[in-house]
Amino acid sequence: MKDPDMMGFTTQAIHAGLEQTNYGEVSVPIYQTSTFSFINAQDGAEKFSGKKKGYIYTRMGNPTIEALEKCVATLEHGYAALGTSSGMSAVTTLYMTFLGAGMHLISTDAVYGPSRSVLERDFSRFGVEYSFVDTTKPEKIEQAIQDKTKMLYIETPANPTITLTDIEACAKIAHRHGIVLAVDNTFCSPYLQNPLELGADVVLHSLTKFINGHADIVGGIIVAKEKELFEEIRKVLFYMGGTMDPHQAWLVLRGVRTLPLRVDRAQENALRIAQFLLDHPKVDWVTYPGLDCHPQYELAKKQMKGSGSMISFGVKKGLEGGKTVMNNVQLVTLAVSLGGIESLIQHPASMTHAAMSRKEREKAHITDELIRLSVGCENVDDLIRDLDQALNKI
Numbered sequence: 151m152k153d154p155d156m157m158g159f160t161t162q163a164i165h166a167g168l169e170q171t172n173y174g175e176v177s178v179p180i181y182q183t184s185t186f187s188f189i190n191a192q193d194g195a196e197k198f199s200g201k202k203k204g205y206i207y208t209r210m211g212n213p214t215i216e217a218l219e220k221c222v223a224t225l226e227h228g229y230a231a232l233g234t235s236s237g238m239s240a241v242t243t244l245y246m247t248f249l250g251a252g253m254h255l256i257s258t259d260a261v262y263g264p265s266r267s268v269l270e271r272d273f274s275r276f277g278v279e280y281s282f283v284d285t286t287k288p289e290k291i292e293q294a295i296q297d298k299t300k301m302l303y304i305e306t307p308a309n310p311t312i313t314l315t316d317i318e319a320c321a322k323i324a325h326r327h328g329i330v331l332a333v334d335n336t337f338c339s340p341y342l343q344n345p346l347e348l349g350a351d352v353v354l355h356s357l358t359k360f361i362n363g364h365a366d367i368v369g370g371i372i373v374a375k376e377k378e379l380f381e382e383i384r385k386v387l388f389y390m391g392g393t394m395d396p397h398q399a400w401l402v403l404r405g406v407r408t409l410p411l412r413v414d415r416a417q418e419n420a421l422r423i424a425q426f427l428l429d430h431p432k433v434d435w436v437t438y439p440g441l442d443c444h445p446q447y448e449l450a451k452k453q454m455k456g457s458g459s460m461i462s463f464g465v466k467k468g469l470e471g472g473k474t475v476m477n478n479v480q481l482v483t484l485a486v487s488l489g490g491i492e493s494l495i496q497h498p499a500s501m502t503h504a505a506m507s508r509k510e511r512e513k514a515h516i517t518d519e520l521i522r523l524s525v526g527c528e529n530v531d532d533l534i535r536d537l538d539q540a541l542n543k544i
């Protein structure tokens with residue numbers, strides 16, 4: 151009766167993952183238990199060997215976590231998903247699965263900071279090699295491929311530059327060379343972009359952002375396109391232990407039910423705000439995939455089903471101008487993170503990247519005047535009024 155594959159996205163988001171017990175519950179119960187009892191020794195043996203389906207221990211599977219995994223796997227058109235304790239746990243679980251000593255990874259140069267730092271700081275200690283490449287130009291990926299390259303890891307749109315990478319083009323290159331393509335789809339959510347449909351092998355999300363959407367938990371998820379890859383990743387996650395908690399999974403389930411409604415509203419707001427910023431005398435430039443002045447406007451239309459709600463813009467007077475806006479916003483909240491119902495703003499040069507030298511920052515395309523805005527679901531006129539008064543203080 152309820153085959154989620156036959157339903158539209160909004161229906162899937164609301165229904166996928168719920169398998170009612172005899173009680174007829176409408177919300178997935180929280181199975182707050184670390185372990186599950188066996189009927190007898192034979193039952194235990196069969197569950198451990200995989201002959202019989204059933205739960206053993208929460209690090210290896212739990213009904214609440216599984217409900218969320220089923221829901222997100224449906225939304226991403228994947229074979230199955232694995233919930234993780236954080237987005238970074240999803241990232242490191244994938245690195246662990248596909249890389250080892252003497253193996254090489256190619257990654258987007260503007261990738262999420264910690265996804266890069268953990269390679270440079272930690273995976274390097276185990277002999278993993280990597281190249282950070284401007285993946286907006288697929289020919290640069292091709293040039294960086296070596297015999298030992300095992301994984302192409304891209305993030306699109308990338309943070310905080312809002313530059314795009316062509317997923318289909320990457321899939322062709324990766325598969326021609328027998329390389330796994332993984333996509334960090336956090337900025338789009340499955341509502342706006344489905345990398346597996348565009349040829350990727352694995353997709354991951356920081357659930358902390360759009361999928362949960364309420365700025366109240368940290369979490370991550372990995373979705374694999376095929377059973378074989380899924381099984382490999384699952385083993386690594388079980389042993390490394392970056393598993394979710396049932397209560398955390400339940401909160402994300404509550405959040406994901408309204409994902410399309412929140413994203414629709416936020417991106418409607420974002421387009422209005424992007425246009426407002428474009429016309430503002432204290433703003434020099436605006437990067438938003440929904441504006442036809444975005445250098446990759448056509449690619450955005452091709453691979454994204456909407457423009458999202460992340461905007462970067464540059465203000466007059468560089469570093470000082472950025473600080474002035476930070477110190478004067480009243481409704482828009484000064485905080486990192488993104489994808490929640492509340493609008494968040496941050497100025498990398500004076501905040502998240504203040505410890506880097508200007509030269510290093512500019513190499514990472516983080517210029518002094520760049521402000522990043524995650525547009526939420528508030529009344530757009532209130533947001534515009536707040537941004538306008540803060541900008542006018544410059």
Ligand SMILES: *Cc1c(COP(=O)(O)O)cnc(C)c1O
Nearest residue numbers: 236237238262336356358368369
């Ligand atoms: C936040 C984020 C992550 C890391 O997720 P956490 O939940 O903070 O561990 C990874 N990738 C992107 C694009 C992110 O925005």
